[in-house]
Amino acid sequence: xxxxxxxxxxxxxxxxxxxxxxxxxxxxxxxxxxxxxxxxxxxxxxxxxxxxxxxxxxxxxxxxxxxxxxxxxxxxxxxxxxxxxxxxxxxxxxxxxxxxxxxxxxxxxxxxxxxxxxxxxxxxxxxxxxxxxxxxxxxxxxxxxxxxxxxxxxxxxxxxxxxxxxxxxxxxxxxxxxxxxxxxxxxxxxxxxxxxxxxxxxxxxxxxxxxxxxxxxxxxxxxxxxxxxxxxxxxxxxxxxxxxxxxxxxxxxxxxxxxxxxxxxxxxxxxxxxxxxxxxxxxxxxxxxxxxxxxxxxxxxxxxxxxxxxxxxxxxxxxxxxxxxxxxxxxxxxxxxxxxxxxxxxxxxxxxxxxxxxxxxxxxxxxxxxxxxxxxxxxxxxxxxxxxxxxxxxxxxxxxxxxxxxxxxxxxxxxxxxxxxxxxxxxxxxxxxxxxxxxxxxxxxxxxxxxxxxxxxxxxxxxxxxxxxxxx
Numbered sequence: 303x304x305x306x307x308x309x310x311x312x313x314x315x316x317x318x319x320x321x322x323x324x325x326x327x328x329x330x331x332x333x334x335x336x337x338x339x340x341x342x343x344x345x346x347x348x349x350x351x352x353x354x355x356x357x358x359x360x361x362x363x364x365x366x367x368x369x370x371x372x373x374x375x376x377x378x379x380x381x382x383x384x385x386x387x388x389x390x391x392x393x394x395x396x397x398x399x400x401x402x403x404x405x406x407x408x409x410x411x412x413x414x415x416x417x418x419x420x421x422x423x424x425x426x427x428x429x430x431x432x433x434x435x436x437x438x439x440x441x442x443x444x445x446x447x448x449x450x451x452x453x454x455x456x457x458x459x460x461x462x463x464x465x466x467x468x469x470x471x472x473x474x475x476x477x478x479x480x481x482x483x484x485x486x487x488x489x490x491x492x493x494x495x496x497x498x499x500x501x502x503x504x505x506x507x508x509x510x511x512x513x514x515x516x517x518x519x520x521x522x523x524x525x526x527x528x529x530x531x532x533x534x535x536x537x538x539x540x541x542x543x544x545x546x547x548x549x550x551x552x553x554x555x556x557x558x559x560x561x562x563x564x565x566x567x568x569x570x571x572x573x574x575x576x577x578x579x580x581x582x583x584x585x586x587x588x589x590x591x592x593x594x595x596x597x598x599x600x601x602x603x604x605x606x607x608x609x610x611x612x613x614x615x616x617x618x619x620x621x622x623x624x625x626x627x628x629x630x631x632x633x634x635x636x637x638x639x640x641x642x643x644x645x646x647x648x649x650x651x652x653x654x655x656x657x658x659x660x661x662x663x664x665x666x667x668x669x670x671x672x673x674x675x676x677x678x679x680x681x682x683x684x685x686x687x688x689x690x691x692x693x694x695x696x697x698x699x700x701x702x703x704x705x706x707x708x709x710x711x712x713x714x715x716x717x718x719x720x721x722x723x724x725x726x727x728x729x730x731x732x733x734x735x736x737x738x739x740x741x742x743x744x745x746x747x748x749x750x751x752x753x754x755x756x757x758x759x760x761x762x763x764x765x766x767x768x769x770x771x772x773x774x
Contacts, residue, residue, distance in 0.1 A: 346371040392430035398444035415648040416631030425673035459507040466511035567654030596625035616670035668740040679762035702730040
């Protein structure tokens with residue numbers, strides 16, 4: 303049992319998280335949190351869990367949608383309830399990462415700083431503080447890993463089931479954990495019979511997950527006509543085989559997202575420390591399971607992104623980045639015998655990651671807004687823009703609004719506003735543009751060419767919303 307005197311980093315982290323969460327209770331569903339969580343959860347809530355074929359064609363398993371919708375049924379459909387429910391799993395993420403560090407840091411030297419390197423990762427911090435569905439993936443992933451390492455097969459199997467049934471990418475995360483466990487167990491083994499026995503042993507705890515996922519997608523096929531994406535889905539073009547140009551663009555995307563949001567400082571630290579390390583074989587042996595987790599997560603996610611034309615972002619790579627943060631922190635205290643120097647290096651990497659929340663990107667350069675707190679001005683700017691629209695009697699059905707603000711207030715803020723905006727292809731009289739949507743540069747250029755009139759701009763700390771009127 304962990305003694306209370308060694309628990310203080312966890313207690314302090316949870317306390318600071320709660321303070322941060324309280325300060326951000328005015329935030330609402332944003333980016334993929336709208337389509338991937340709020341829309342299906344609202345659908346289940348409105349239909350009393352009678353139908354799982356969501357109108358926005360989300361094909362993910364319904365566990366997290368059910369959890370959120372059920373909490374609304376019990377406590378009311380409000381943002382406060384949503385924040386509290388999500389905060390429980392965010393605290394679960396922090397707690398499980400702490401136990402992960404306690405288990406896998408052999409000498410406990412610098413454990414606090416390795417823990418901080420993980421939970422202060424820019425993408426992780428943003429996802430856990432706000433209303434994003436990936437906190438379930440992170441929480442159940444680390445819970446599964448910890449239960450495996452504690453040799454609790456029944457609980458591990460249940461955690462893996464919860465993980466696999468949280469989302470499509472969570473199912474892939476479950477596959478990555480299973481592959482990492484298998485590689486870890488057969489490490490150094492050469493006898494085929496023994497390897498086959500280990501394979502059977504490794505796959506047994508995942509049988510409930512496999513059965514549940516296969517059953518769910520058979521159900522989807524029978525009820526919608528497609529296992530994943532049907533012909534009416536707006537994302538049907540995301541699963542086409544890309545040409546050579548798109549494939550290499552996907553490779554550049556993976557490299558970029560593995561370096562973005564401050565992770566570049568971790569990579570630099572890891573490379574310098576790795577080449578400084580003399581006994582690489584011993585370090586790998588002591589941390590081989592974490593290396594396998596990093597490699598397997600990255601391999602599985604790349605298998606899900608590179609061969610297709612689908613759009614992907616930084617959040618797809620949060621888990622491998624967290625494992626890299628862990629390995630780099632442990633490496634710093636392993637290589638640098640002077641503890642003060644190791645602490646200084648760790649703090650420098652932490653500062654580098656935190657600084658990414660304040661980076662200014664060129665206008666034409668897309669960014670992972672859902673993995674950086676730099677988007678926080680958006681929440682008030684959107685409200686100011688909507689107030690301006692209402693005060694100036696601009697009808698919603700004459701205005702095209704940008705992603706992710708184009709959904710109704712009911713689905714974004716959980717209020718009673720069900721007014722809808724017109725789609726951009728339907729010749730709107732007004733257009734609202736924002737760099738939050740990542741296609742603003744092209745849209746703004748097009749509007750300038752066509753000489754649309756700028757009615758109003760709302761701007762704060764690098765985030766803007768502009769409202770244009772069609773020229774007479």
